[in-house]
Amino acid sequence: MQKSEVVVVGAGPAxxxxxxxxxxxxxxxxxxxxxxxxxxxxxxxxHKFFGSEKQYAxxxxxxxxxxxxxxxxxxxxxxxxxxxxxxxxxHDKVLxxxxxxxxxxxxxxxxxxxxxxxxxxxxxxxNDLPGVYAAGAVQTLMNEYGIKPGQRVLMVGSGNIGLIVxxxxxxxxxxxxxxxxxxxxxxxxxxxxxxxxRLGVEIRTNMSIKSAIGEAHxxxxxxxxxxxxxxxxxxxxxxxxxxxxxxxxxxxxxxxLLEQAGAEVEYISELGxxxxxxxxxxxxxxxxxxxxxxxxxxxASSAMVEGxxxxxxxxxxxxxxxxxxxxxxKALDDELVDLRSGPPGDNVRRGLKKMxxxx
Amino acid sequence: xIEKTGIPSKAQVKAEFPTPEELSRPKAVIECYKEIPCNxxxxxxxxDAITVGEDINARPQxxxxxxxxxxxxVYSCPGLAIMVxxxxxxxxxxxxxxxxxxxxxxxxxxNVVDRRGDVITEGRVLNVSKSAKQxxxxxxxxxxxxxxxxxxxxxxxxxxx
Ligand SMILES: Cc1cc2nc3c(=O)[nH]c(=O)nc-3n(C[C@H](O)[C@H](O)[C@H](O)COP(=O)(O)OP(=O)(O)OC[C@H]3O[C@@H](n4cnc5c(N)ncnc54)[C@H](O)[C@@H]3O)c2cc1C
Ligand code: SF4
Ligand code: SF4
Numbered sequence: 269m270q271k272s273e274v275v276v277v278g279a280g281p282a283x284x285x286x287x288x289x290x291x292x293x294x295x296x297x298x299x300x301x302x303x304x305x306x307x308x309x310x311x312x313x314x315h316k317f318f319g320s321e322k323q324y325a326x327x328x329x330x331x332x333x334x335x336x337x338x339x340x341x342x343x344x345x346x347x348x349x350x351x352x353x354x355x356x357x358x359h360d361k362v363l364x365x366x367x368x369x370x371x372x373x374x375x376x377x378x379x380x381x382x383x384x385x386x387x388x389x390x391x392x393x394x395n396d397l398p399g400v401y402a403a404g405a406v407q408t409l410m411n412e413y414g415i416k417p418g419q420r421v422l423m424v425g426s427g428n429i430g431l432i433v434x435x436x437x438x439x440x441x442x443x444x445x446x447x448x449x450x451x452x453x454x455x456x457x458x459x460x461x462x463x464x465x466r467l468g469v470e471i472r473t474n475m476s477i478k479s480a481i482g483e484a485h486x487x488x489x490x491x492x493x494x495x496x497x498x499x500x501x502x503x504x505x506x507x508x509x510x511x512x513x514x515x516x517x518x519x520x521x522x523x524x525l526l527e528q529a530g531a532e533v534e535y536i537s538e539l540g541x542x543x544x545x546x547x548x549x550x551x552x553x554x555x556x557x558x559x560x561x562x563x564x565x566x567x568a569s570s571a572m573v574e575g576x577x578x579x580x581x582x583x584x585x586x587x588x589x590x591x592x593x594x595x596x597x598k599a600l601d602d603e604l605v606d607l608r609s610g611p612p613g614d615n616v617r618r619g620l621k622k623m624x625x626x627x
Numbered sequence: 628x629i630e631k632t633g634i635p636s637k638a639q640v641k642a643e644f645p646t647p648e649e650l651s652r653p654k655a656v657i658e659c660y661k662e663i664p665c666n667x668x669x670x671x672x673x674x675d676a677i678t679v680g681e682d683i684n685a686r687p688q689x690x691x692x693x694x695x696x697x698x699x700x701v702y703s704c705p706g707l708a709i710m711v712x713x714x715x716x717x718x719x720x721x722x723x724x725x726x727x728x729x730x731x732x733x734x735x736x737x738n739v740v741d742r743r744g745d746v747i748t749e750g751r752v753l754n755v756s757k758s759a760k761q762x763x764x765x766x767x768x769x770x771x772x773x774x775x776x777x778x779x780x781x782x783x784x785x786x787x788x
Contacts, residue, residue: 315705316667316704316705316762316764317705318663318664318665318705318706319664319665319683320664320665320666320667320670320683321666321667321670325665325666325667325670325705326667326671326703326704326705327762328762328763331762438727438784439726439727441786452631453630453631454630454631454632454633457661457663457706458629458630458633458660458661459658459659459660459661459663459706459707459708460706461629461632461633462629462633462634462635462658462708462742463706463707463708464633465632465633465634465742465743465744466740466741466742466743466744466780466781467744467784468740468743468744468745469744470632471631471632471633473631569664606664606682606683606684607664607683608664609664609682609683609684610662610663610664610682610683610684610685611661611662611684612662612663612664612684613664613684
């Protein structure tokens with residue numbers, strides 16, 4: 269069986285920073301990602317990021333990614349397995365991987381999971397009609413492959429993802445008919461909402477999608493108003509002539525691999541649903557860590573910081589000396605506290621409190 | 628209500644503007660109405676005119692005396708929430724961030740939109756800057772009649788058809 273001292277699964281911002289910290293400390297690291305290009309969600313983020321300078325704020329996601337990957341290249345003990353999917357994981361830290369239709373096993377002393385999250389779908393009539401996409405798929409088409417998903421889009425969901433993808437669609441010359449939001453307030457940052465609104469895109473709260481209309485492809489969409497219990501109100505239907513419906517209603521952490529190995533998972537809605545039970549980013553299996561959107565649905569800024577902490581902790585557990593470890597861990601913790609201290613961080617703070625109660 | 632529509636009220640907008648006297652020189656106007664974890668406006672300003680402070684969730688505060696209207700914060704703000712405004716010869720001159728192509732040309736007459744995206748008047752493009760340090764956020768500098776000071780926010784996107 270092949271061996272690697274440390275395996276990092278997922279090359280998004282969290283996996284990349286975790287790998288960097290471990291390499292700096294001297295560990296051997298194999299970084300695995302199912303995609304051909306590194307960066308996870310960052311590849312698709314053409315907009316400038318929020319946060320502070322420490323997390324590269326005001327730089328575009330794609331450019332942040334370049335810096336994070338450059339960090340890894342000089343290390344001799346760095347191995348990259350791209351276009352490789354981890355399909356199995358066992359508590360003795362053996363991973364089953366799939367590359368080019370070939371399965372192989374990999375034994376590690378320590379494993380860091382940074383697999384991110386998958387997008388939610390919602391039930392509505394004809395939601396399997398071609399032309400109904402998840403927001404992430406639309407972003408991949410546009411920003412990775414340069415393909416327009418359609419001519420006119422109805423966006424469902426006004427969180428940051430819905431707002432940002434709508435803006436990116438407009439930049440690509442695709443018309444956004446409206447953004448629907450089921451709750452009574454816009455979910456994402458108001459600055460994103462305002463920059464979309466000044467392009468003439470209406471954001472409609474207390475509304476959702478009722479059905480997709482069309483034979484072989486979306487030809488229109490029907491939206492309707494919701495009552496206080498989020499039930500559609502008969503007679504309030506409105507038709508939008510669109511060829512694309514884009515769903516951006518939230519993310520769930522990808523915990524399946526950890527669950528396979530028997531790591532404890534708990535439902536904490538504030539963190540995004542089922543999340544691994546963590547203490548200092550270590551799961552209930554010793555030497556197995558989780559960070560980034562997998563640990564709690566948040567931002568690339570916090571994912572990068574979490575990755576660094578998980579990387580330092582894993583390196584220490586493998587008896588590597590991390591320079592100024594205590595000082596650095598304290599500084600990184602402080603960064604997270606800062607990022608989460610305002611109203612947008614309310615949920616995560618509450619969720620993490622619940623997590624503390626579990627461990 | 629901005630939380631429902633993304634459109635700030637006129638009172639909210641006005642509260643972020645300096646006085647007309649102060650606007651005889653160009654000043655940054657920041658429309659960041661809700662606390663978010665973000666501070667590039669503060670760290671980008673070479674004149675220390677913007678303060679977010681220790682808690683990066685705090686709303687940015689601007690010192691109009693210190694602001695020179697240089698425009699650096701305008702392209703550094705990831706929320707595209709800042710412009711530079713000035714009153715001159717009966718016109719309101721505005722420098723706004725713009726991330727669409729094609730870019731307008733200097734001297735071009737363009738449609739100017741309000742915060743709902745409705746076209747409210749025509750404006751004259753005074754300048755378009757797009758240096759490497761702006762990182763693909765162009766600054767479009769345009770002039771409209773001064774009565775549109777609190778309404779004009781950007782130029783209408785044209786896809787060059
Ligand atoms: C539209 C949009 C806009 C955003 N805007 C911002 C913003 O302005 N600022 C900000 O800070 N954040 C933003 N984010 C959030 C940010 O992108 C995520 O929080 C961040 O990418 C999470 O990082 P991660 O490393 O945990 O996961 P990801 O970036 O999702 O990376 C996970 C990686 O794991 C890989 N993977 C998963 N499962 C497996 C497996 N079984 N085998 C192999 N590989 C696997 C995936 O291919 C992927 O590359 C935005 C997100 C979206 C979608
Ligand atoms: S315009 Fe220039 S001086 Fe004024 S706040 Fe912005 S960066 Fe600072
Ligand atoms: S940089 Fe822009 S979005 Fe960020 S806090 Fe400053 S004004 Fe608000």
